[in-house]
Amino acid sequence: MGSAEGTGRPLLEVNNLVKYFPIKSGILIDRQVGAVQAVDDVSFTVHEGETVGLVGESGCGKSTLCRAILQLIEPTSGSVKFDGRELVGLRSRELRPIRREMQMIFQDPYASLNPRKRVGEIVGDPIQLNGIASGKGLRTQVQDLLERVGLSAEHFNRYPHEFSGGQRQRIGIARALALRPRLIIADEPVSALDVSIQAQIINLLEDLQSEFNLTYVFVAHDLGVVRHVSDRIAVMYLGKIAEIGDADAVYENPVHPYTLSLLSAVPIPDPRENSSRKPIILEGDLPSPANPPPACRFHTRCPYATEICSTEEPPLIPHSSNQIAACHHPLNKEHPEAVAAALPHSQVNST
Amino acid sequence: MTGAEATQQATPQPAKPTGKLLEVRNLTVRFETEDGTLTAVSDCSFSVDRGETLGIVGESGSGKSVANLTVMGLTRSPNTTIEGEILFDGKDLLKAKPEELAQIRGNDIAMIFQDPLTSLHPFYKVGWQMIEAVQAHQSLNKDGARKRALDLLDLVGIPEPQRRLEQYPHEFSGGMRQRVMIAMALLNDPKLLIADEPTTALDVTIQAQILRLIARLQKEFEMGVVMITHDLGVIAEVTRDVNVMYAGRVVEAGSVDQLFYNPQHPYSWGLLGSLTRVDVLRHSRLSQIKGQPPSLLQPPEGCPFRPRCPHAFNKCHELPPLEHRGGDPGHLDRCWLSPDQKQELRVLDDGSIGLREPEEVGA
Numbered sequence: 001m002g003s004a005e006g007t008g009r010p011l012l013e014v015n016n017l018v019k020y021f022p023i024k025s026g027i028l029i030d031r032q033v034g035a036v037q038a039v040d041d042v043s044f045t046v047h048e049g050e051t052v053g054l055v056g057e058s059g060c061g062k063s064t065l066c067r068a069i070l071q072l073i074e075p076t077s078g079s080v081k082f083d084g085r086e087l088v089g090l091r092s093r094e095l096r097p098i099r100r101e102m103q104m105i106f107q108d109p110y111a112s113l114n115p116r117k118r119v120g121e122i123v124g125d126p127i128q129l130n131g132i133a134s135g136k137g138l139r140t141q142v143q144d145l146l147e148r149v150g151l152s153a154e155h156f157n158r159y160p161h162e163f164s165g166g167q168r169q170r171i172g173i174a175r176a177l178a179l180r181p182r183l184i185i186a187d188e189p190v191s192a193l194d195v196s197i198q199a200q201i202i203n204l205l206e207d208l209q210s211e212f213n214l215t216y217v218f219v220a221h222d223l224g225v226v227r228h229v230s231d232r233i234a235v236m237y238l239g240k241i242a243e244i245g246d247a248d249a250v251y252e253n254p255v256h257p258y259t260l261s262l263l264s265a266v267p268i269p270d271p272r273e274n275s276s277r278k279p280i281i282l283e284g285d286l287p288s289p290a291n292p293p294p295a296c297r298f299h300t301r302c303p304y305a306t307e308i309c310s311t312e313e314p315p316l317i318p319h320s321s322n323q324i325a326a327c328h329h330p331l332n333k334e335h336p337e338a339v340a341a342a343l344p345h346s347q348v349n350s351t
Numbered sequence: 352m353t354g355a356e357a358t359q360q361a362t363p364q365p366a367k368p369t370g371k372l373l374e375v376r377n378l379t380v381r382f383e384t385e386d387g388t389l390t391a392v393s394d395c396s397f398s399v400d401r402g403e404t405l406g407i408v409g410e411s412g413s414g415k416s417v418a419n420l421t422v423m424g425l426t427r428s429p430n431t432t433i434e435g436e437i438l439f440d441g442k443d444l445l446k447a448k449p450e451e452l453a454q455i456r457g458n459d460i461a462m463i464f465q466d467p468l469t470s471l472h473p474f475y476k477v478g479w480q481m482i483e484a485v486q487a488h489q490s491l492n493k494d495g496a497r498k499r500a501l502d503l504l505d506l507v508g509i510p511e512p513q514r515r516l517e518q519y520p521h522e523f524s525g526g527m528r529q530r531v532m533i534a535m536a537l538l539n540d541p542k543l544l545i546a547d548e549p550t551t552a553l554d555v556t557i558q559a560q561i562l563r564l565i566a567r568l569q570k571e572f573e574m575g576v577v578m579i580t581h582d583l584g585v586i587a588e589v590t591r592d593v594n595v596m597y598a599g600r601v602v603e604a605g606s607v608d609q610l611f612y613n614p615q616h617p618y619s620w621g622l623l624g625s626l627t628r629v630d631v632l633r634h635s636r637l638s639q640i641k642g643q644p645p646s647l648l649q650p651p652e653g654c655p656f657r658p659r660c661p662h663a664f665n666k667c668h669e670l671p672p673l674e675h676r677g678g679d680p681g682h683l684d685r686c687w688l689s690p691d692q693k694q695e696l697r698v699l700d701d702g703s704i705g706l707r708e709p710e711e712v713g714a
Contacts, residue, residue: 195622285527
């Protein structure tokens with residue numbers, strides 16, 4: 001139990017995945033003048049039944065990574081294997097049966113549902129298109145799904161605008177479940193919702209996971225939410241994975257300074273804990289992914305950077321029994337006192 | 352004095368200046384809509400003094416923004432009815448003429464919003480927008496106003512302010528735009544800053560920078576700050592007093608310590624219980640609040656939280672007043688449960704504070 005590699009059978013294997021978006025210039029002839037390096041050499045594995053959380057600031061490539069995994073955009077290079085089968089390079093017809101097993105839940109419950117379709121069609125169309133059920137059987141299946149996600153069977157004929165944000169997200173979840181997928185990629189599924197509704201949706205996703213033995217890749221910028229749902233966490237910075245490991249290890253003994261600064265920037269909903277820690281406040285903004293800093297991409301904002309950080313890229317290697325990270329100055333070896341001071345005390349004591 | 356204590360004193364008697372910077376008394380805001388009368392804010396009172404920070408926390412539709420837009424006079428329109436008093440430096444803003452209000456707004460009271468991109472005009476350079484804001488309130492020539500704008504950009508930590516003044520809003524990142532908004536808010540040395548979800552659209556690392564900046568400037572200028580947010584983490588970090596709003600009403604008011612360590616209202620328990628925290632190990636289940644907030648067109652009779660509250664009983668069909676019932680003096684709430692019942696009911700099986708599931712209550 002508990003290694004950076006996770007446990008169980010690998011369901012999704014991502015190897016050296018790269019997605020560059022070309023920057024073009026010129027009127028008649030498109031000349032490529034650069035590239036936005038949205039995802040650069042990302043590798044990780046997701047095992048059956050687990051939840052891998054993906055965190056990072058906006059623009060770090062989280063959503064592009066999700067889309068490249070699902071082949072919604074074509075990766076520049078690298079490999080994505082689902083249940084042992086290579087997806088990169090497959091034609092859309094070949095992808096179709098695999099797509100049934102991988103579904104996505106989107107952030108914006110307003111934009112991700114077609115306003116001109118009834119709930120019954122939104123949830124039922126994937127079932128019908130895949131020839132699983134039709135007519136009366138389809139209706140019962142959809143109504144069962146609606147009830148399973150906390151809506152009611154009468155909602156079948158309603159339109160999305162008749163629902164609140166939380167209810168719409170439930171419709172999106174019902175749609176994702178319709179084809180009985182094995183993997184669900186949830187891209188910021190609760191960030192548009194109010195706190196009390198967030199809790200309802202998180203509880204629902206957890207219930208569904210145990211009921212249908214689902215595997216989740218859970219993307220969010222809210223580190224509290226990610227900790228609550230994830231078994232393992234991957235931290236991304238400017239298109240690269242900075243650190244990946246068991247959720248508790250990453251949150252309690254982060255190895256990468258970026259992980260620590262992210263964690264310490266989150267205000268804790270507890271006034272005493274808040275005043276007792278010394279957060280690391282990063283200066284400046286995220287550099288542009290079109291022109292990322294050389295070597296370690298974090299060195300321009302890192303409080304512990306030295307010369308080597310700007311000349312040599314740190315490899316992603318194990319730094320403890322359950323974490324791998326890409327850093328020349330791992331905190332657990334070089335700056336343990338910074339971790340203790342920046343994180344809330346309950347967290348450090350509980351290890 | 353806390354916002355809470357001021358609320359307690361609020362009586363229907365005529366306004367008497369208390370020396371507070373801002374005092375909102377029994378504010379009610381109604382909008383006439385096609386579907387009927389929508390009561391966005393009901394009988395809401397709070398106050399803030401120079402150098403103090405009052406947090407207002409609530410979910411979408413709780414009335415927290417409308418209450419503060421009304422302070423700025425931004426909800427005045429033929430289909431709005433506003434009742435109550437808004438005393439700023441002893442003067443009732445609700446009775447102020449539009450031109451008087453325009454002088455106070457942007458001068459004595461400044462506001463920053465959630466989305467800094469839509470709050471800046473995309474067609475004009477940042478420098479032009481800032482100079483205009485200075486000249487609207489101070490008799491400075493263009494060079495003087497420009498100098499003032501430069502100083503403020505520098506103050507809020509924007510590198511190369513000279514070059515930045517000549518740029519358009521789209522050339523700034525989200526965090527930098529919010530810094531520009533803050534600089535614009537401070538141009539005329541306001542006494543009160545109303546910050547409406549100032550960091551919600553920002554990443555956590557940038558949020559930390561902005562919160563720290565607001566705290567520093569508040570100290571430097573002795574401003575009163577009203578921090579409106581849905582994030583209890585932000586409340587815990589920056590405010591001293593806090594009002595919890597639900598369905599247009601203040602349901603609990605007190606200091607942050609009182610709210611976090613001795614919450615009196617079941618809605619506050621629900622909020623605290625539904626939080627995910629970075630410093631807490633994964634536990635089995637979040638304590639959720641069932642259902643959805645009520646419609647403000649047809650608010651439920653009695654306590655607005657009654658339809659979602661697992662502890663509701665007969666008396667809850669009557670609206671509880673906001674008053675001191677349990678906890679330390681100055682800690683107010685709107686809930687009929689006795690202080691002893693609250694102590695017992697808010698504790699979940701695992702010892703944390705939250706709202707129980709209805710079946711556990713045996714209703």
